[in-house]
Amino acid sequence: MTRTVDLRSDTVTQPTPEMREAMARAVVGDDGFGDDPTVRDLEERFAEIVGKEAALFVPSGVMANQIAVRILTRPGDVIVAGRHQHLVSFEMGASARNASVQFALVEDDAGEVGVDDVMDIVDAHLDHQVAISMVSLENTHMFAGGAPWDLTRLDALARALGETPVHLDGARLFNAAVATGQSPRAIAASATTVMACLSKGLCAPVGSLLAGPAALMRAARVERKRLGGAMRQVGVLAAAGLVALDTMVDRLAEDHARARRVAQLLAGAFPESGFDPATCRTNIVAFDHPQARQIVHELRARGVWGDTVAPRRVRFVTHAGISDDDLDFLAEVLADFVPAT
Numbered sequence: 001m002t003r004t005v006d007l008r009s010d011t012v013t014q015p016t017p018e019m020r021e022a023m024a025r026a027v028v029g030d031d032g033f034g035d036d037p038t039v040r041d042l043e044e045r046f047a048e049i050v051g052k053e054a055a056l057f058v059p060s061g062v063m064a065n066q067i068a069v070r071i072l073t074r075p076g077d078v079i080v081a082g083r084h085q086h087l088v089s090f091e092m093g094a095s096a097r098n099a100s101v102q103f104a105l106v107e108d109d110a111g112e113v114g115v116d117d118v119m120d121i122v123d124a125h126l127d128h129q130v131a132i133s134m135v136s137l138e139n140t141h142m143f144a145g146g147a148p149w150d151l152t153r154l155d156a157l158a159r160a161l162g163e164t165p166v167h168l169d170g171a172r173l174f175n176a177a178v179a180t181g182q183s184p185r186a187i188a189a190s191a192t193t194v195m196a197c198l199s200k201g202l203c204a205p206v207g208s209l210l211a212g213p214a215a216l217m218r219a220a221r222v223e224r225k226r227l228g229g230a231m232r233q234v235g236v237l238a239a240a241g242l243v244a245l246d247t248m249v250d251r252l253a254e255d256h257a258r259a260r261r262v263a264q265l266l267a268g269a270f271p272e273s274g275f276d277p278a279t280c281r282t283n284i285v286a287f288d289h290p291q292a293r294q295i296v297h298e299l300r301a302r303g304v305w306g307d308t309v310a311p312r313r314v315r316f317v318t319h320a321g322i323s324d325d326d327l328d329f330l331a332e333v334l335a336d337f338v339p340a341t
Contacts, residue, residue: 002303005326007262009307010172010255010283010319013203018247019240028235031057032225038235042242043209049245050173050194051185052211056220057238061171062091063229064195064210066098068167069134070223071216072192075100077133080121082108084143086169087136090309098227104132111147113137115157122164135161138169139187140176143309146259146284146317148176151186158190165192171208175201175282178252192216201252201283202244203320206237251320255283258318261327266316269334270295286315291339298340302333 006012015023029035039057047055058064065087073079079095081088083105087095095101106117118135125131137157139149158166168191170176170184177184188194193212198204210220224230231237263277263285275287289295292314296306306316 004303006305007316008305010200010317013319015205019243022239022243023236026235026239028233030232031234032230036235039238042238046209047211049184050188050211053214054217055209055211056217058229061197061208064208066094067220067223068193069095069099071219072134072165073101078102078104078130079134080104081136082113085138111141111144115160134165136167140172140282145286146282148179151182155190168194170194171197174249179282198241198244202248204240204244207241255318259283283318288313294339304333
């Protein structure tokens with residue numbers, strides 16, 4: 001049987017033995033009534049980490065983003081966002097369906113959006129155009145290969161926006177923190193709301209967190225219920241999230257180091273792509289290639305699983321389930337790999 005190295009996503013991570021033990025002995029209550037002490041501990045811990053007044057535990061990152069949209073906008077409002085952000089391209093049109101909002105899109109090929117590009121749209125309300133109710137940012141930026149924001153530019157954009165709310169999609173917020181040496185609190189300081197996933201590189205089985213001002217988080221609880229995300233004795237999952245925050249953040253540096261090796265191997269195997277492995281700073285390797293889907297298909301047949309995020313863009317993601325030995329296997333597979341013509 002062919003060996004399998006699964007680099008499709010960091011969502012394929014498995015909970016650690018410590019997480020499983022914590023889940024088994026978690027003290028629980030009915031979170032719908034606010035009675036689950038483990039959930040409260042997790043929400044308070046995350047709020048403290050990102051420097052916000054309160055937080056909310058939800059089943060997924062998509063739900064966290066969708067709740068943020070619903071509490072920061074009204075139907076018909078416009079959100080400024082990068083055209084390749086998860087909120088725009090990878091949530092199945094949820095913002096239009098759930099909140100009846102529109103997007104004004106700006107370029108974000110390198111992971112960041114330009115201050116001038118954003119402000120040109122924001123200031124257009126003076127020219128009889130719809131006022132902007134929210135700006136969405138993503139850090140790290142998945143489509144751009146896990147690119148983290150430069151904190152100076154992030155703060156500059158927030159200052160330019162003034163009172164306009166900013167939502168930070170921090171699905172991989174802790175990857176950004178480890179890669180840049182900035183604290184999650186510093187990264188989230190300029191955002192009105194911020195979310196992070198526990199079920200990606202941090203290895204918890206389920207769950208994301210949304211944080212912001214206490215009043216907004218009270219409204220967020222209502223929206224969570226409207227979206228079907230209110231849970232009951234969910235402390236069994238929150239317990240794993242607490243272990244994730246306590247034990248799995250620092251080790252993300254290992255994922256980043258392995259991703260750099262993956263980037264070097266893939267750049268060597270596909271020089272025609274023009275991919276620069278030095279651009280890989282976190283745990284995602286993504287680049288364009290005219291045979292992207294074919295490459296993914298043929299590598300899978302050899303035991304290396306990747307994915308595409310656009311018709312001509314491949315993605316490989318390192319995580320806690322990937323070892324140096326796995327990368328040795330990847331090197332062997334790529335040594336004589338040429339996609340069929």
